[in-house]
Amino acid sequence: MARYRGSECRLCRREGLKLFFKGDRCYTEKCAFERRGYAPGEHGQARKKHSDYGVQLREKQRLKRMYGLLEKQFRGYFERADRMKGITGSNLLMLLERRLDNVVFRLGFAPSRNDARQLVRHSHFLVNGRKVNIPSYTVRKDDVVELREKSRKVLPILDSLETVARRGIPGWLELDKDNFKGVVKTIPTREDITMPVQEQLVVELYSK
Numbered sequence: 001m002a003r004y005r006g007s008e009c010r011l012c013r014r015e016g017l018k019l020f021f022k023g024d025r026c027y028t029e030k031c032a033f034e035r036r037g038y039a040p041g042e043h044g045q046a047r048k049k050h051s052d053y054g055v056q057l058r059e060k061q062r063l064k065r066m067y068g069l070l071e072k073q074f075r076g077y078f079e080r081a082d083r084m085k086g087i088t089g090s091n092l093l094m095l096l097e098r099r100l101d102n103v104v105f106r107l108g109f110a111p112s113r114n115d116a117r118q119l120v121r122h123s124h125f126l127v128n129g130r131k132v133n134i135p136s137y138t139v140r141k142d143d144v145v146e147l148r149e150k151s152r153k154v155l156p157i158l159d160s161l162e163t164v165a166r167r168g169i170p171g172w173l174e175l176d177k178d179n180f181k182g183v184v185k186t187i188p189t190r191e192d193i194t195m196p197v198q199e200q201l202v203v204e205l206y207s208k
Contacts, residue, residue, distance in 0.1 A: 108164030
């Protein structure tokens with residue numbers, strides 16, 4: 001499967017937003033976005049005028065990269081959101097938030113979504129007592145996401161849990177840190193998603 005192999009920090013600078021690919025490093029002065037908060041490349045600091053299409057495309061790229069998806073995967077989520085009742089943009093965000101790799105990240109078991117994706121693929125987690133190694137698995141209300149017994153001494157996971165207070169846990173999730181498990185208390189709403197995203201621009205882009 002295709003994947004991006006370049007500098008992850010360049011993506012944050014390109015999108016003008018911290019995407020937290022490097023975990024704790026993103027909270028320190030070493031963060032490349034903090035040191036050079038402008039687009040990469042020779043003309044990164046030049047003023048640019050974007051067309052309406054350019055603004056919409058940039059927002060789509062930002063959201064896609066935030067969750068680490070390829071174009072085909074992201075388009076699939078949009079089409080699924082469009083078929084659901086309610087507002088398409090909000091539905092899209094809620095579907096992305098309910099991905100298992102995102103839930104693992106939000107609960108603090110991993111410092112970034114990329115790390116969470118790898119942990120899920122390596123079968124470190126159970127959902128309702130059953131092994132799930134599919135990062136795109138969609139969690140539901142009352143699902144219990146639990147770290148497997150044999151994985152509870154993995155140092156990167158323990159280190160990430162120690163810093164979870166700095167990132168915070170969304171209100172729609174509940175973490176039982178002592179027992180290495182989290183519960184999906186409810187399906188997330190648009191109000192629960194505090195990232196600076198204008199999902200309506202994505203809807204407008206795909207609706208053309």
